[in-house]
Amino acid sequence: xxxxxxxxxxxxxxxxxxxxxxxxxxxxxxxxxxxxxxxxxxxxxxxxxxxxxxxxxxxxxxxxxxxxxxxxxxxxxxxxx
Amino acid sequence: xxxxxxxxxxxxxxxxxxxxxxxxxxxxxxxxxxxxxxxxxxxxxxxxxxxxxxxxxxxxxxxxxxxxxxxxxxxxxxxxxxxxxxxxxxxxxxxxxxxxxxxxxxxxxxxxxxxxxxxxxxxxxxxxxxxxxxxxxxxxxxxxxxxxxxxxxxxxxxxxxxxxxxxxxxxxxxxxxxxxxxxxxxxxxxxxxxxxxxxxxxxxxxxxxxxxxxxxxxxxxxxxxxxxxxxxxxxxxxxxxxxxxxxxxxxxxxxxxxxxxxxxxxxxxxxxxxxxxxxxxxxxxxxxxxxxxxxxxxxxxxxxxxxxxxxxxxxxxxxxxxxxxxxxxxxxxxxxxxxxxxxxxxxxxxxxxxxxxxxxxxxxxxxxxxxxxxxxxxxxxxxxxxxxxxxxxxxxxxxxxxxxxxxxxxxxxxxxxxxxxxxxxxxxxxxxxxxxxxxxxxxxxxxxxxxxxxxxxxxxxxxxxxxxxxxxxxxxxxxxxxxxxxxxxxxxxxxxxxxxxxxxxxxxxxxxxxxxxxxxxxxxxxxxxxxxxxxxxxxxxxxxxxxxxxxxxxxxxxxxxxxxxxxxxxxxxxxxxxxxxxxxxxxxxxxxxxxxxxxxxxxxxxxxxxxxxxxxxxxxxxxxxxxxxxxxxxx
Numbered sequence: 001x002x003x004x005x006x007x008x009x010x011x012x013x014x015x016x017x018x019x020x021x022x023x024x025x026x027x028x029x030x031x032x033x034x035x036x037x038x039x040x041x042x043x044x045x046x047x048x049x050x051x052x053x054x055x056x057x058x059x060x061x062x063x064x065x066x067x068x069x070x071x072x073x074x075x076x077x078x079x080x081x
Numbered sequence: 082x083x084x085x086x087x088x089x090x091x092x093x094x095x096x097x098x099x100x101x102x103x104x105x106x107x108x109x110x111x112x113x114x115x116x117x118x119x120x121x122x123x124x125x126x127x128x129x130x131x132x133x134x135x136x137x138x139x140x141x142x143x144x145x146x147x148x149x150x151x152x153x154x155x156x157x158x159x160x161x162x163x164x165x166x167x168x169x170x171x172x173x174x175x176x177x178x179x180x181x182x183x184x185x186x187x188x189x190x191x192x193x194x195x196x197x198x199x200x201x202x203x204x205x206x207x208x209x210x211x212x213x214x215x216x217x218x219x220x221x222x223x224x225x226x227x228x229x230x231x232x233x234x235x236x237x238x239x240x241x242x243x244x245x246x247x248x249x250x251x252x253x254x255x256x257x258x259x260x261x262x263x264x265x266x267x268x269x270x271x272x273x274x275x276x277x278x279x280x281x282x283x284x285x286x287x288x289x290x291x292x293x294x295x296x297x298x299x300x301x302x303x304x305x306x307x308x309x310x311x312x313x314x315x316x317x318x319x320x321x322x323x324x325x326x327x328x329x330x331x332x333x334x335x336x337x338x339x340x341x342x343x344x345x346x347x348x349x350x351x352x353x354x355x356x357x358x359x360x361x362x363x364x365x366x367x368x369x370x371x372x373x374x375x376x377x378x379x380x381x382x383x384x385x386x387x388x389x390x391x392x393x394x395x396x397x398x399x400x401x402x403x404x405x406x407x408x409x410x411x412x413x414x415x416x417x418x419x420x421x422x423x424x425x426x427x428x429x430x431x432x433x434x435x436x437x438x439x440x441x442x443x444x445x446x447x448x449x450x451x452x453x454x455x456x457x458x459x460x461x462x463x464x465x466x467x468x469x470x471x472x473x474x475x476x477x478x479x480x481x482x483x484x485x486x487x488x489x490x491x492x493x494x495x496x497x498x499x500x501x502x503x504x505x506x507x508x509x510x511x512x513x514x515x516x517x518x519x520x521x522x523x524x525x526x527x528x529x530x531x532x533x534x535x536x537x538x539x540x541x542x543x544x545x546x547x548x549x550x551x552x553x554x555x556x557x558x559x560x561x562x563x564x565x566x567x568x569x570x571x572x573x574x575x576x577x578x579x580x581x582x583x584x585x586x587x588x589x590x591x592x593x594x595x596x597x598x599x600x601x602x603x604x605x606x607x608x609x610x611x612x613x614x615x616x617x618x619x620x621x622x623x624x625x626x627x628x629x630x631x632x633x634x635x636x637x638x639x640x641x642x643x644x645x646x647x648x649x650x651x652x653x654x655x656x657x658x659x660x661x662x663x664x665x666x667x668x669x670x671x672x673x674x675x676x677x678x679x680x681x682x683x684x685x686x687x688x689x690x691x692x693x694x695x696x697x698x699x700x701x702x703x704x705x706x707x708x709x710x711x712x713x714x715x716x
Contacts, residue, residue, distance in 0.1 A: 016128045019135050040162055043325060047163075047332035048127050059321050 001053075001079055003027075006072045013048055017041060027069030046071075055079060082494065084312040086337045090486040090502035091124040092477070097132075105136060110143040119481055121173040130336055133173070134166035141178055148173075151346060154182040154205035154254070156189035158212045159329035167339030174340075175347045186327070193247040205254040207346065209303065210244065213329055214261040217241065218283055223268055225278030234283065238290045245300050255579055257345065258295055260288045260306035262329065264318050299580055301345055301508055305330070308341065344506035350577055351567030354484055354504040355458050357400055358449060360467035361411035361418060361440070365397075365430070366390045367492065370417055381427025389492040394429040396496045401434055404514030405505050406456060406521055408437040410448045410465065415440045436521035445472055446479035456521070457633040459569065459669060464504045466495075511560045513607045523603040524634060538709070541639060547713040548643055549598040553587040553611065557596050560608045564630055569669040571610075571631035571641075573662060573676070574693065578628070583613075586627065591616050593624065593651050597644055599635050600713065609635045610644055614652065614660070624652050626662040636672070642706040645680050649703045658700055661685060665693035680706075 001009070011025040018036045031037045037045075046062055049055065049071070055078040065071045083089045094100055097120070104116025117137055125133060151172065155161050165181050172179035182203040184192050189210065192200040200208075213219075217237030221230055245256045265280035267273055273281040288306055295302050309317040312334075319331035330338050347353055362369045367379025367386050379387045401407050407430070411418065418440045422432040432438075437455045439448035445467075453460045461482035467473055473485045486502050488495060507514075531540045553561050562580040569575070578586075587594040593614040599606045613627040631640060652660060662677050681703055682696035 013128060016132055019132065039326075043322065043328070044127070044131070044163060044332065046325075047319075047322065051127055051333055057321070059324050062321065062325055 001076065003072050003076055006075050006079075007068070009053070010049070010068060010072065013052065014045060017045060017048065025068050027067065027072060029068040030066065049075065053079065082497065084316045085308050085501055086312060086316050086334045088124050088337060088340065089489070090498050091122065092487045094120060094123040094125070094129075097123075097125070097129050101132060101136060110140060110145040111147075113140055114148065118173055118176055121170050122477075122481070125170070125336065127332055127335065130170050131166045134169050137169060137173055137178075141180075148176050148178040150178045150180055151350075152180045152182070152204060152206045153342075153346070154184065154200055154203055154208045156184040156192060156200070156208060156210050157329075158187055158189065158216045160186065160327045161211060161330070163328065163332050164330060164335050164338055167335040167337075168342055169339070170336070171339035171343035172346070175343055175352055177343070177346065177350075177352075179343075179346075190244065193244050193251065196251050198251075201252045203252075205252055207257055207301075208248045208252070208254045209257045209259065209342065210241075210248075211259040211303075211330070212261070214263065214280065214284055214287060217261075218280075218287060221278045221283060223276055223278045227277045230277035230283060234287060234290060237287065238294050241291065242294055242298060245295075245298055249581075255301060255349065256298075257301040257303055257342075258291060259303040260291065262306055262309055262314070262318055264314065264323075264329075301349065303342055303345060305338065305341065308334075308337065340503070344503045345508060348506040348508045349566065351563075351569065353506050354405075354464045355462035356406040356408055356436075356452070356456060356464070357397060357499075357505075358408040358410045358437075358452060358463050358465045359393075359397060360465075360469070360472070361409060361413060363468045363492075364390075364466060364488075364495070365394060365409075366421075370421060371413060375417065375421055375425060378421070378425070380425065386492060387427070389495065391427060391429060393492070393495045393499075396500065398429050398434065400505060401518045402515070403505075403507075403510060404517040406436045406458075406517070407434055408439070408452045408456070408463075409435050410439045410445055410452060410467075412442055412445070413440050433522045434518065436518075436525070444475075446476055449476065449480060449483060457570070457636065464499070464502075466499060468492075509559050509563055511563055513560050513563070516605070516607055519604065520606060520634060523606075526603050527601070541709040544601040544603075544638070544709070545711075546599060546601045546638065546709060547711045548640070549600065549713040550595060550644075550647055553583065553594040553596050555584070557608060558584055558587070561596050561611045564608065564611050564632065565628060568630040568632065569667070570633050570672050571629075571636065571676075572667075572670050573626065573629045573673065574665045575667050575670065576628045586613055586615065589615075591621065591655075593648070593655065595644070595648060595651065597640065597647075599638065599640055599710070606632070606635055610640060612644060612648055614648065616657075617661070622656065622658045624655075624657045624660050626660060629662070639706075639708040639710055641676065641680070643708045643710040646705055646708075649698075649700060649705075653700055660698040660700065662696045662698070663688070663691070663693045664696065665691070 007025060015021050015023050023034055031042060055075055061074055100120055104113055107113045107116055120133055161183060169179045182205060184200060192198040218233050221233045248254060248256050261284060263280060263284040268279060273279040276282060292302055317331055317334045322328040322331055359365050367390050368377060370378050381387045381391045397407055422428060437452040439452055449463060453463060460480055464484045465476050468488055476483055476485050484504055486498055489498055530543060558580055562583050566577050586592050595612045596608055597610040598608050610631040612629045614624040615627050617623040617625055662682060664677060677696035682698045685695040685697040687695050
């Protein structure tokens with residue numbers, strides 16, 4: 001999967017999770033840009049990515065992701081390994 | 082082999098997104114709810130579960146989308162928010178609407194102890210305690226002596242029992258305790274097992290002690306520890322999630338956690354499955370008996386595949402021994418199948434183990450209907466096991482209320498699939514369960530007798546029935562409670578009661594509680610009916626019937642007449658002047674909609690705000706009803 005495919009997977013996932021089809025994620029999006037995306041939904045989002053794509057983030061990663069782009073890039077790296 | 086958390090006995094939905102959309106677009110709230118119930122029968126991932134739960138919550142507020150509601154409070158020492166969607170969806174899978182309350186993080190003690198807490202104000206039907214082992218034995222160090230470790234264990238368990246007591250007294254709820262996960266790492270290695278204070282040694286002992294205490298205190302158990310042992314800890318506990326947000330039960334296990342919880346809730350409410358219906362060719366044995374003949378089928382020792390089919394037969398037999406009814410539904414020639422049951426030396430299941438036998442060329446949906454009718458149980462009490470995906474799809478389509486496990490390709494895994502699907506969850510094992518298999522085959526003999534008699538009276542006389550009855554005593558308590566909670570057809574109010582509530586009713590001298598045990602020439606039918614009468618608060622000479630239930634096994638045997646004779650005698654002896662009964666209709670108790678008028682009751686004013694009808698019987702008007710039932714010993 002390339003970064004664009006991962007980004008659109010994430011967008012779909014977050015729309016489903018929050019029940020809002022109008023969400024558009026970019027590489028620069030942050031949690032603050034999506035109103036319903038609280039810390040609980042963030043944990044769920046990370047867990048859902050791990051289950052759906054079969055990757056496992058490091059504990060330091062999940063803390064330090066600042067933008068959606070950070071998660072996309074880390075996912076792409078993990079998928080490549 | 083897949084882990085439990087994968088829930089592979091459920092089929093994947095064809096197109097989840099589309100199915101959810103069409104469910105939401107249905108015309109009425111009832112149809113929308115049915116659509117969601119249908120989706121809940123599938124294997125859903127984390128996000129799909131959340132989506133379904135969101136749709137459910139939107140619909141749950143609609144008063145016309147009625148499903149029975151259960152109020153469940155979850156108290157935990159860890160984060161549990163992520164468990165709620167899986168729990169509610171598992172409830173939906175059983176047509177139960179779970180209203181959930183989540184305790185504040187780590188505040189479970191205060192909430193239980195404070196009678197004015199939001200927990201008690203929620204008025205839960207059930208309180209689930211999901212605690213980390215550290216809450217009870219966290220202070221024990223590997224350096225602890227045997228005495229210190231024992232003391233900590235015993236203190237931990239007694240502290241927990243005190244919490245159970247507070248929960249029960251504070252809100253009258255049933256208490257459920259989750260077993261403790263061992264998330265510890267080895268310290269010494271194998272020696273840990275011999276070190277009094279090591280978690281590796283303490284945890285299993287804690288779980289065993291808690292299980293014993295729970296059995297003694299009437300607390301239900303949620304055995305997550307066993308699932309984690311089966312799957313491996315990593316499926317149930319994810320260290321990253323724990324560090325990230327004090328999540329002890331991993332999100333990937335959330336659906337299975339909800340499933341486990343709702344199995345126990347359903348079992349307590351009599352909603353577990355009652356009957357295992359088995360296909361034959363390539364299920365109960367290998368190969369097609371019609372082609373291969375009796376000698377050609379693969380069954381039993383000498384072949385690995387034959388052993389696998391034999392293992393399924395053994396498992397079915399052990400289910401039968403614990404009270405699950407067995408039936409056969411197969412497209413086959415009846416004669417050759419009968420011969421296999423009679424003559425094949427490797428058959429563990431005998432023809433007499435099978436309570437309903439549908440071997441013909443008719444559509445299987447039709448056959449399942451007739452099996453349910455023959456056994457006098459609902460279609461939603463059936464589990465249908467068939468290796469053929471086309472037959473499975475056909476039954477799911479035609480009879481969505483029948484459970485149809487997605488059987489694995491390899492017969493080696495059949496038993497595990499059926500066992501782990503948890504269809505037959507129970508919260509007690511009664512003498513009645515132990516004898517059920519024999520009772521059903523005796524029922525077949527009764528049926529044979531019935532058809533040999535010209536008239537109903539001759540049949541009933543020929544049965545030589547005798548009735549043993551008396552008040553509910555502690556010995557009858559478990560079975561009486563089970564009967565009250567599992568009976569759906571002959572159940573006047575469908576008021577479900579806990580063992581404690583039944584015991585409380587039975588212990589009060591102004592109440593009349595009756596239990597009836599019917600015997601006949603074919604055997605003991607066991608404790609088959611319970612009636613509960615309680616004086617009206619204002620007028621103690623008026624007895625209210627709290628509930629009256631009767632097992633469907635003894636329908637049409639005049640037991641309702643004889644039971645009413647006995648109830649009237651008991652009421653008169655106590656100086657009562659009238660009985661008042663309530664009939665609350667459900668989807669399943671239509672069979673007794675005319676019960677009270679047939680016994681001489683006349684309509685009374687309904688209680689305001691109730692859906693049922695009320696009936697009154699002035700005792701001086703009651704005419705003793707003649708029956709063919711002899712009175713046996715009173716207990």
